[in-house]
Amino acid sequence: MKYSTTTISITPTFKIKQAGFIQQTEEISRVHDDLNARIVSFQQSDLTVYLISCDNLGFPITVQTEIKQRCETALNKKCEVILSCTHTHFGADPKNENYQNFCIDKITEACVNLVYTDGDLEYSYLYESYDEVGLSRISNHKANVLLQILSIFDNKKRVINFITYNCHPTIMNGDTPFFSAEYPGYIIKKLTTSNPNEFFTFMQGADGDISTRFTRKSQDYDGVIHLGNLLINKIHNSLCNEYTLLPFTSFCFSSICVPLTHSLAPLDLSVMPSNLSPRELETIEVGIKVRNHLLENLDTLDKEVIVSCLKIGNIHFIFEPNELFSFYINAIDLENSILVCYSNGYSPYVTGFDDNFITYEKFTDTLSLESKYNLYNTVHALSKS
Structure with a gap:
């Protein structure tokens, strides 16, 4: 099994706004600590896989797709790319086209030029x-x-x-x-x-x-x-x-496309508890604005998400784009599975099946119960694959 690793800076070299909080509207250039992309690659005879972790809120899946296509073209071989994000709220705006191109160029160059070690691997x-x-x-x-x-x-x-x-x-x-x-x-x-x-x-x-x-x-x-x-x-x-x-002598990769439907029933604010923290109350006010924006832009809601699995030995790395509630960890076998979010693109919050509390996250979660079951069952199936 061949492997390679590298870290590159994706700190913007131009003014750009941050992403993660509603008040981040001004372009800035000040850097406290570097934003990086960390790349781990494994290579076997018929496939190269890249696991990329970026210090960013969450890139759209088009960025991942472009990196994959460029790597396959440059290397003339089949590649799989998983672009994940740490979800820092103090990275550069992932929707900014100039920044997307900046990151695509730098990450692709790093992937294509990796030098591999042929190792006797275990995990x-x-x-x-x-x-x-x-x-x-x-x-x-x-x-x-x-x-x-x-x-x-x-x-x-x-x-x-x-x-x-x-x-x-x-x-x-x-x-x-x-x-x-x-x-x-x-x-x-x-x-x-x-x-x-x-x-x-x-x-x-x-x-x-x-x-x-x-x-x-x-x-x-x-x-x-x-x-x-x-x-x-x-x-x-x-x-x-x-x-x-x-022993870690081979890996396998698979992906499933999960179609999504949405339910935008009004939320009953009368069930809101009386003992919420000031911060929770503040974010609920923001959530109401976000919900109204979603209602006005229904065409922007996701029609599908990609859930992928990289099996390393007996360990299933499962990659999903949503901000899943920790309830969805119940879908995996913790003895052999790791659930990673903000991967294969970036998609909104998904609460549990019967979470009846009122929070900011409930306002941004539009998925139907059927879609939540489908996501849960897909993650569960990949954990058992």
């Missing part, structure tokens, strides 16, 4: 609940907060680590006037510094109902450092645990 996998960084951001609601680590070994030495943690990177305030990779970028930088012979990448899990709203001590970069260090310590401790190595 280890662990998972555990960990909610000191992220908790449910909805009062009176329990979320499933999960840390998962898939490590790849070459000749018994750990060379690649996939870190998946399902918590929104929204520690800092929405008025933050600079670009930042937030806590995912911070932990990757620190882990790489302390483990210079290993490659680390971060993938965002099903975090629709999870954030730092009730765990952060401050909404600035000091807050990022505080919570980032908690997660780093947890990851270090986990990597020191005993592990079992299993």
Whole structure:
């Protein structure tokens, strides 16, 4: 099995607005910490696969498709590309055409020029609940907060680590006037510094109902450092645990297109609890505006989403574009599956089957119950494939 890794900067070199908060309307150029694209590639005789994790809110699927087509043309061979995003709210606007082209050019060039190592590969996998960084951001609601680590070994030495943690990177305030990779970028930088012979990448899990709203001590970069260090310590401790190595001699890739239908029934505000936090009330007001915008632009709602699975040994990496609530983790077998969101494009929140609370997320979730069942069952089927 051949493998390769690299990290490139996708920090914009021109003024552009951020994306993630409604107040981010001004173009900026100030950079606090680099925005990166981390690339892991595996190659076997008939297929090359690229797993790309970008410090961005979420690119449209057209960006992923263009990178795939360019790689196949340049290399004259079949490629599969999964473009995932960490969902930082302080990256560059992913809808900006100039920035899309900037990233497509840089990522494609990096993928095409990768140098591969022919390794004797094995893997280890662990998972555990960990909610000191992220908790449910909805009062009176329990979320499933999960840390998962898939490590790849070459000749018994750990060379690649996939870190998946399902918590929104929204520690800092929405008025933050600079670009930042937030806590995912911070932990990757620190882990790489302390483990210079290993490659680390971060993938965002099903975090629709999870954030730092009730765990952060401050909404600035000091807050990022505080919570980032908690997660780093947890990851270090986990990597020191005993592990079992299993062979990684091949991989397989599959995708399923899931058609979507929508239901835009009015939400009953009378069921809104009386003990919501000020931040929850504030976001609900924003949610009402978003819902009205959706009602006026029904043609923009997704007609379908692509759900993909990369099977590494016995581990199923399942990639999906929505901001899924952690309820959808129930669809996978945690012993052998990792659910990654903000991949194959970017799509809105999807709450659980019978979540009857009123939150910002409910206003942006337009999927019919039938479509939610279809998404859940697709993820479940891929977890068992």
